[in-house]
Amino acid sequence: MLKTNALSAETWLDRLDKSSYALPLLFVLSMAETLIIPIPIETILIPWMLSHPQRRWTIASVALAGNLSAAALGYWLGVLLMEQWGAMLIDLFGGAQAFNSFSSEIENNGFRAILAVGLSPTPLQIAMLAAGATGYSFLLFVLAVGLSRSTRYYGLALLVHIAGEAAMQLWQRYSKQIGTVLLVLAVSWLWFQFS
Numbered sequence: 001m002l003k004t005n006a007l008s009a010e011t012w013l014d015r016l017d018k019s020s021y022a023l024p025l026l027f028v029l030s031m032a033e034t035l036i037i038p039i040p041i042e043t044i045l046i047p048w049m050l051s052h053p054q055r056r057w058t059i060a061s062v063a064l065a066g067n068l069s070a071a072a073l074g075y076w077l078g079v080l081l082m083e084q085w086g087a088m089l090i091d092l093f094g095g096a097q098a099f100n101s102f103s104s105e106i107e108n109n110g111f112r113a114i115l116a117v118g119l120s121p122t123p124l125q126i127a128m129l130a131a132g133a134t135g136y137s138f139l140l141f142v143l144a145v146g147l148s149r150s151t152r153y154y155g156l157a158l159l160v161h162i163a164g165e166a167a168m169q170l171w172q173r174y175s176k177q178i179g180t181v182l183l184v185l186a187v188s189w190l191w192f193q194f195s
Contacts, residue, residue, distance in 0.1 A: 014051065016048070023058070023059075023062045026044070026059065026062045026063060026066065027062050027063075027065060027066040027069075028066065029041060029044065029066070030062070030063045030064075030065070030066025030067045030070070031066045031067070031069055031070035031073075032070075033067070033070075034066070034067050034070035034071055034074065034124055034125075034128075035070045035073065035074055035125065036125075038123045041063055041067075042152075042156060045059060045060070045063055045153065045156055046156065046160070049156065049157060049160040050160055050164075053160060053161065053164065056157040056160050056161065057154075057157055059157070060150075060153035060154050060156065060157040061153075063153050064146075064149055064150050064153050064154075067124075067145070067149045067153075068142065068145060068146055068149070071124060071128055071141070071142065071145045071149075072138075072142060074124070074125060074128025074129060074132070075128050075129075075131055075132040075138060075141055075142075076132060077128070077129060077132065078128060078129040078130065078131060078132020078133040078134075079132040079133070079135075080132075082129065082132070082133040098126050099126055099129065099130055102117075102126050102127055102130045103130040103133065103134050106127075106130050106131055106134050106136050107134060110131075110136050110137075110140065110144075111140055111143075111144050113127070114127055114131060114136075114140075114141060114144035114145060114148070115144045115147060115148045116148075117148070118144060118145050118147070118148025118149050118152070119148045119151060119152060124145070128141075
């Protein structure tokens, strides 16, 4: 019989942190969050940074690298596949209305629009496709995504540094409730996506 401690979030995070696959897995999860899964990667980053504050900058850097890799891939999907697979991609990532709206926003305020989406918890998928499909500068796109997402991830690491022990106590008190809510959200999203 398993002890309840073996199933705790802190135990799971300790095992994850000691694994040689932890950072590559974070990179892949960050890519998946950017390309497919609309659940913010911060749900993993916050407890991991709180449990292992000595690695918070590394964790933020790996998440940023995964995010930028996926953003570049999404941009090139917009460039290369919009003519042939555009309708399917647009439906998958948010619909024609969102795509058209963001395409016009890129044409009017490209850098600021991408920066705003990158700073917010809004999924980046439509911005990636629209930037690629409209021919927005790849370098400016990567710069806007890099600035916005590095602000989010390194800002989170700084917040963990400042809040430290108080935030850890909150996490320890409510980790089971947070985990349950996140599991319900993930299952609900999968249900609606594939049913």
